[in-house]
Amino acid sequence: MMPRLSASFVIGAALSAIILLAALVSLFWTPYDYAALDIAARLLPPTPSHWFGTDHLGRDVLSMVMAGARNSIAVAIVAVCIGMGLGVPLGLLAAAQRGWAEESLMRVNDLVFAFPALIMAILITAVFGPGAINAIIAIGIFNIPVFARLSRGAALSLWTRDYVLAARLSAKRPLQISLEHILPNITGLLIVQGTIQFSMGIIAEAGLSYVGLGAQPPNPSWGRMLFEAQTMASFAPWLALFPGFAILFSVLGLNLLGDGLRDLFDPKSRRGVA
């Protein structure tokens, strides 16, 4: 029987879908060219021709928000993939090995975890120069310990299961057990955490581009739009509101989606179903 979808799942999925759709559409079409300057039409409030208004250089805000979604999603997805791709194997390895290998792996993890993403990004920018790629790397590195810890913890409890013991009695190696018996049983957990890290990636990207370490002009980004809008907030509030709402709704949507997915994957938190 298909479990009933929770309200948070439906709302979350809808919000996430809208943002994703905006990003996809922006690849082919935006109302205006997001980089085109039109000084004559600067600082227009929202009108039928410019739904979200224009900024101090006359750029269309709707087009910039749509293109910014593309940038945010790309950075967050790649960063989550880096975090999962490196963190999950590390966590599984730590759980399979135990002993000093596990200890050293997890302590290095703690070290990375203790480093704020922003400091990491500044460090990377200092070495490689600013840009979206460097934001991806910084956020990705920050995601590694999150996934390593999560998968280690979940794997440790699975390693005590009888079916893992049965696999050991069949002389399967730790690597094979991790792939066959551990990983498939923690995917639900990883997907949930992935969604939440995805939303945190969007916030982190906005933060990095706000301080000028993310995507560089003319590529639009929600964080930099906020930064540019802040001096004009008193007379052109729409400049700050629309990218702000974009961040709010995408993060809210992804978090709700993560909660909904958790309910779907974890029968224990499913209420009302015996």
Place this chain on the structure above:
Amino acid sequence: MSLLRVDGLSLRIGCVPILDSVSLALPKGEIYGLAGESGSGKSMTALCLMGLLPPQAQRTGSIRLADQVLSDKNDTQMCAVRGRDIGMVFQEPMSALNPLQPIGRQVAETVRIHTKASMAMAMDMAVAALERVGLPPSEISPSRLPNDLSGGQRQRVAIAMATVLRPKLIIADEPTTALDVTAQARILALLKSMVEAGDMSLLLITHDLAVMAQMADHLAIMKDGKIVETGPTLSLLRGLSHPYAKSLLENAVPRAKAALKPTPSGERKPVLEARGVSRDYPLKRHHFWQKPGSFRAVNAVDLKINQGESVGLVGESGCGKSTLLRTLLALNAPQGGAVLLRGEAFSSVPNKMVKAQRRHIQMVFQDPYGSFNPRHKIERLIAEPFHLEDVKRTADWRRTKVEEVLKQVGLKAADADKYPHQFSGGQRQRIAIARALITNPSIIALDEAVSALDVTVRTQILELLANLLAKLDLSLLFVSHDLSVVRAICDRVYVMQNGKIVEHGNTEDVFLRPAHVYTKALVAATPNLEAALAARENQAV
């Protein structure tokens, strides 16, 4: 005049019927037994009485306790009844207690909730209650935490909590199922003496008819939310008429009716042998520079299982039998001694030879729900031990083999395409046996393999094992805390205590004429249905 009267109690949760017009009457100062297998509704009946139902539950029928009508009370009013008029003891003593609060405080809390007693007065009452359950402050201080106590002692604390206000009725739901037999015997004796001493009644819920025969004055047998048969314990158990109740009684004592194969004469080859096996566990260091100490869980154990033999290993929890089993299966390395499989050293260091050896020894686990990866189909799960073979087999060959063993354990070939959650506990245990059989092993180790099953299913599994023993050239190592199960299926038995084998010999000899003090205590503490009924008959005469 009955203390507790339940009339036509029916319960639905959502649209699932749980109870169907349950009626019972519990006289003052008596023990009323509610027996049945898992899912029969016996625990739900208890929760109904306590008013602890989930919000979607719809209940009809009346519940009266002395002069109160419990079925008319709302949750707030029931709060005043719970703990004061009805005490409850649960199965798992650890989760029933708060691990962070001293036991005296926890018992006193019940007093403080229901009376206006000061903390000092409540503590005095708590200490008195603890003393009544056999935990006098001179031996066990009320300031101890639950973690410091053994399982039996924790259950005593739970009983003290339930009885501190001297309620008229105690409901005990499987109070001894999680305990060792010796602790079980002491807790049952305590409950019985408390009922006899005060004017208290006990509603005892358990699946174990042997316990019922010993304890209950009046017995009701439940199935699918209905009471199918009820009456005074002795006459009821002596003359059951309902077919389900009959089968429950027949299966209460584990047995395996299979044709026992004649013991082959002459010298039999040992299949699995332990020679002076010891295994240590490192203890926690108290400070960084301390050398970690160790705890000897298995101490110089000698054990031998011959070809075609079924050998039991019994002992209470913590005696080291699981550790010994893991060492015998070469999952852990022994600190001393050696394990021999078919006369060759069986090492825990993985190499080609060990991989070849593993084919000869397989295992069945206790928990039928945790033994299988929920994401694999039965075919893949059963075929897993084929990993031990070096030869590459075709998928068809595997499938034929899987279907063969499935039929051998009484399942259908088509079951290979299902997932584990589509099977019941007993069927899963058959699948676990199929997985163990697929490599044609010389020996299968069973770790409490029938402990989690209902009695009727338990009998079926034991019979299956006995049949396999008779048909195949197979040895069994049966690890269990339950002496009656071991007695049903094992030729020889080893008794383990504190990491040592204290006694071994032919099963009947050991059980009828135990030599070691510990074995004697174990045998005496094991509930015995026939003996309990006979004792009651003598009393009645």
